[in-house]
Amino acid sequence: xxxxxxxxxxxxxxxxxxxxxxxxxxxxxxxxxxxxxxxxxxxxxxxxxxxxxxxxxxxxxxxxxxxxxxxxxxxxxxxxxxxxxxxxxxxxxxxxxxxxxxxxxxxxxxxxxxxxxxxxxxxxxxxxxxxxxxxxxxxxxxxxxxxxxxxxxxxxxxxxxxxxxxxxxxxxxxxxxxxxxxxxxxxxxxxxxxxxxxxxxxxxxxxxxxxxxxxxxxxxxxxxxxxxxxxxxxxxxxxxxxxxxxxxxxxxxxxxxxxxxxxxxxxxxxxxxxxxxxxxxxxxxxxxxxxxxxxxxxxxxxxxxxxxxxx
Numbered sequence: 001x002x003x004x005x006x007x008x009x010x011x012x013x014x015x016x017x018x019x020x021x022x023x024x025x026x027x028x029x030x031x032x033x034x035x036x037x038x039x040x041x042x043x044x045x046x047x048x049x050x051x052x053x054x055x056x057x058x059x060x061x062x063x064x065x066x067x068x069x070x071x072x073x074x075x076x077x078x079x080x081x082x083x084x085x086x087x088x089x090x091x092x093x094x095x096x097x098x099x100x101x102x103x104x105x106x107x108x109x110x111x112x113x114x115x116x117x118x119x120x121x122x123x124x125x126x127x128x129x130x131x132x133x134x135x136x137x138x139x140x141x142x143x144x145x146x147x148x149x150x151x152x153x154x155x156x157x158x159x160x161x162x163x164x165x166x167x168x169x170x171x172x173x174x175x176x177x178x179x180x181x182x183x184x185x186x187x188x189x190x191x192x193x194x195x196x197x198x199x200x201x202x203x204x205x206x207x208x209x210x211x212x213x214x215x216x217x218x219x220x221x222x223x224x225x226x227x228x229x230x231x232x233x234x235x236x237x238x239x240x241x242x243x244x245x246x247x248x249x250x251x252x253x254x255x256x257x258x259x260x261x262x263x264x265x266x267x268x269x270x271x272x273x274x275x276x277x278x279x280x281x282x283x284x285x286x287x288x289x290x291x292x293x294x295x296x297x298x299x300x301x302x303x304x305x306x307x308x309x310x311x
Contacts, residue, residue, distance in 0.1 A: 007020045007023070007286075008286035009286050009287075010286065012027060012037050013038075013285050013286050013287055013290055013291075014026070014027070014037050014038060014041070014284060014285070014286070015284050015285060015286045016041060016284065017083060018082055018083040018084040019041070019044075019083070019084055019085050022044075022085070022178055022182065025178060025179045025182045025183065026040045026041055026044075026182060028183070029182050029183050029185070029186040030186070032183075032186055032190075033186045033189060033190055035186075035189075035208065035211060035212065035215070036208050036212070036281060036291075037284075038212075038281040038282075038283075038284040038285055038291060039208065039209075039211070039212030039215065039279075039281055040182065040185070040186065041284040042212060042216070042278065042279045042280060042281055042283065042284060043100070043185060043189075043212070043215065043216045043219060043279065044085055044099055044100060044182065044185070045085070045278065045283075045284075046216060046220075046274075046275075046278035046279060047089070047099065047100050047101040047185075047219075048085035048086055048087075048089050048099040048100070048101070049085075049086045049089040049090075050081040050082060050083055050084060050085065050086060051081075051082045051084045051085070051086045052079045052080060052081050052082065053079070053080055053082055054077050054078070054079055055077070055078055055080055056075040056076070056077060056078075057075060057076060057077075057078045058073050058074070058075055059073075059074045059075060059076055085099050085178075086099070087099050087176050087177070087178045087181070088176055089101060090161070093245050093248075094160065094245065095160035095161050097161050097172070097175040097176065098175030098176050098177075098180075098181040099178055099181045099182070100175075100181040100182065100184065100185040100219075102175050102181070102184065102185075102188075104154070104157050104160065104161065104172060105150075105154060106188065106222070107171070107172060107174075107175055107184070108150055108153045108154055108157075108171070108172075109150050110184050110187060110188060111128075111153070111171050112148060112149065112150050112153065113187075113191070115187075116184065116187040117180070117183035117184060117186075117187055118174065118180060118183070118184050118187065121174070121180065122171060122174075125170070126139070127139055127167050127170065127171060128148055129145065136148040138152070138153060138167070138168075139167060140165050140167055140168075141165050141166040141167050153168060153171070156168040157172070185219065188218075188219060189215040189218065189219060191223075192215070192218035192219070192223050192226065193214075193215065193218070195223050196214075196218070196226070196304075199227070201230070201304040201305070202304060203304060205303060205304065206294070206300065206303075206304070207292050207294050208281070208291075208292065208294075209279075209281050209291065209292055209293060209294030210294035210295055210300050212279055212281060212294075213275050213279045213294060213296075213297050213300060214297065214300055214301075214304075216275060216278070216279050217229065217271065217275060217297050217301075220271070220275075221242075221271075225238075225242070229268070229271070229301060230301040230304065230305050231305065232264075232268075234264050234267065234268075235264075236262075236263050236264055239263040239264040239266070239267040239268075240252070240256070240263040240267075242267050243255065243256065243263055243266055243267045243270060246270065246274075247270070252266070255270060268298065271297065272296050272297050272298045275296070275297045276296055276297075
């Protein structure tokens, strides 16, 4: 049964439909980042798989419903999307997990970072501890403590989404908790924005829709690759790898062939088009007219790069 919710109007002008159960987390996360909750919803929607249901549908032929020998309607099972975000989302080609598709390394980094929601919650779970001198460590299932560093935690990851220690596994599995995933997506966006500002990119020129697109681009690419995207400094090899990760090898090659075999151009165009399709804040507004439009991500990064050059 589809989860249909009449959630408009409301003071946030926020329409979530089947995902209204996540309203509290989305509004709280948006307030912390000083962004529109519509931006948070759009970023989740771009990352999360949607829960699907098998339903019986009647079979028609030339406009007439087909019947069984006994005269009853002939039906077939069909998979349909509920539109509801799947907290158990898992990527096929990477370690990305959860509604917001965090890879192992990024999630561990957020857990170690002291200013994040995730760090605070892992401390509450007793998996990180502070000694009398104020030094932090993480606790293995055996009870042994180790220095709290990204490298130390990552050394226990054996393959995508899997650790050789139950406590480290518990941290990785927090990606499947919707609240943790949503709050962490915002924390990661805040980190990445601060990093761009520190490099003199002037983000104040962006409106709220444009800021959401840049936030998603940094989430999608990560802090290193977003700089390459802004400055157009991807190598052919890197661009090819990124595009294959997203489309699979055949589709990526076909997409590049349409651009004279240029994977750099193909990846840039693909991400621009993907963000234009996915990060649409109006989709989550009760009154779409109240949400301003924005430039494309290619136009956005060109603008902030030019401003950085001027600075």
